[in-house]
Amino acid sequence: MKKTVWVLVVTLLLVLILGLLCAWVSRNTVSSMKEKTALIAGLIQTQEYEEALEETKNLSSQWERRGELLQIWTVHEDADEVTVLLEILSVSLEEKEGLHALLACAELEQSIEHLYHRDALKLQNFF
Amino acid sequence: MFTVSLRAVALYAVSVIAVRIMGKRQIGQLQPYELVLAILIADLAAAPMENVGTPLLYGLMPILALLFVHALLTLMDVKSIRMRKILCATPSVIIRKGSIQYDEMKRVNYTLSDLCEELRSQGYLNIAKVDTAILETSGKLSVFPKSEYAPLTPGDMGYSLRQEGVPLILVMDGKIRPEHLQASGKDEAWLMEQLGKAGIRDLESMLIASLDTDGKLLLQEKSKNAQRIILNALRPEEVVW
Numbered sequence: 001m002k003k004t005v006w007v008l009v010v011t012l013l014l015v016l017i018l019g020l021l022c023a024w025v026s027r028n029t030v031s032s033m034k035e036k037t038a039l040i041a042g043l044i045q046t047q048e049y050e051e052a053l054e055e056t057k058n059l060s061s062q063w064e065r066r067g068e069l070l071q072i073w074t075v076h077e078d079a080d081e082v083t084v085l086l087e088i089l090s091v092s093l094e095e096k097e098g099l100h101a102l103l104a105c106a107e108l109e110q111s112i113e114h115l116y117h118r119d120a121l122k123l124q125n126f127f
Numbered sequence: 128m129f130t131v132s133l134r135a136v137a138l139y140a141v142s143v144i145a146v147r148i149m150g151k152r153q154i155g156q157l158q159p160y161e162l163v164l165a166i167l168i169a170d171l172a173a174a175p176m177e178n179v180g181t182p183l184l185y186g187l188m189p190i191l192a193l194l195f196v197h198a199l200l201t202l203m204d205v206k207s208i209r210m211r212k213i214l215c216a217t218p219s220v221i222i223r224k225g226s227i228q229y230d231e232m233k234r235v236n237y238t239l240s241d242l243c244e245e246l247r248s249q250g251y252l253n254i255a256k257v258d259t260a261i262l263e264t265s266g267k268l269s270v271f272p273k274s275e276y277a278p279l280t281p282g283d284m285g286y287s288l289r290q291e292g293v294p295l296i297l298v299m300d301g302k303i304r305p306e307h308l309q310a311s312g313k314d315e316a317w318l319m320e321q322l323g324k325a326g327i328r329d330l331e332s333m334l335i336a337s338l339d340t341d342g343k344l345l346l347q348e349k350s351k352n353a354q355r356i357i358l359n360a361l362r363p364e365e366v367v368w
């Protein structure tokens with residue numbers, strides 16, 4: 001009986017702590033990266049490609065730092081998609097191809113959002 | 128490839144721990160909610176094991192969550208009779224006073240073939256010899272023969288026998304088991320003296336030394352042609368466990 005109560009408490013704590021911690025890190029990373037993506041999109045629309053490229057490099061280094069951690073609990077294909085889109089965005093900005101860069105930016109925003117939303121506690125995810 | 132192997136080892140370890148936490152029961156003795164958990168754990172562990180792209184936590188977290196539910200259901204099972212009825216159902220009497228309870232069999236989807244098969248497996252060829260048969264919640268059939276067909280016991284014959292206790296394994300595979308030696312109230316010197324009486328000098332050569340509650344010490348060496356030796360090692364009043 002005592003063992004069962006211990007298992008009950010320990011598993012509940014582990015599920016809650018790990019679940020909340022993963023969700024918190026994912027949400028923070030995703031919201032900060034989304035803000036940066038919106039900023040980059042704005043710079044592209046005003047054709048400030050140099051500044052946009054600089055912001056994209058910052059975003060890439062942020063992703064390098066956080067991406068490895070996120071891959072502990074997110075599907076690796078989802079993380080790889082963000083890496084690839086960041087590369088496409090950088091190349092488009094270097095070539096000053098505004099339309100391609102905007103498209104990459106939109107896709108990147110979706111992919112970043114996907115990192116958190118697949119696991120978010122929502123009714124549509126539950127079903 | 129090393130990653131896949133390491134992930135497999137990690138998931139296997141977690142699955143074994145999970146099943147170990149569930150308790151010591153055989154598959155046939157599992158309650159329905161325990162059987163479902165065992166199946167689900169196997170499936171959850173398999174998914175991240177075969178796909179490196181799936182995080183290990185995708186397998187581990189659901190296993191933890193299921194262990195939590197299992198612990199909760201076990202507590203409810205122990206604490207509440209009503210919950211036990213819901214979770215594990217109740218035993219069904221299939222044969223009562225020698226009469227087959229057909230309605231009960233239909234209710235629990237138990238066929239006559241199942242009944243005959245289970246009776247045969249328990250050594251009853253003739254159903255007429257059975258007084259009571261109860262289908263337990265684990266799916267096992269408990270069979271009680273009519274008094275005239277029940278095995279004769281010393282009690283039936285009016286004999287009063289001394290209760291046989293658990294024998295202590297003092298040496299197993301050349302190694303002394305200190306906890307058993309301590310329980311016997313004797314020490315290593317005494318054990319070596321007993322081995323010496325049997326002409327055994329080397330403890331490493333011992334396969335087993337078992338002391339029963341009649342005070343008899345059974346000795347057998349590992350060598351190919353070793354004979355079993357039984358010594359009267361203790362007097363009945365010296366048996367303390």
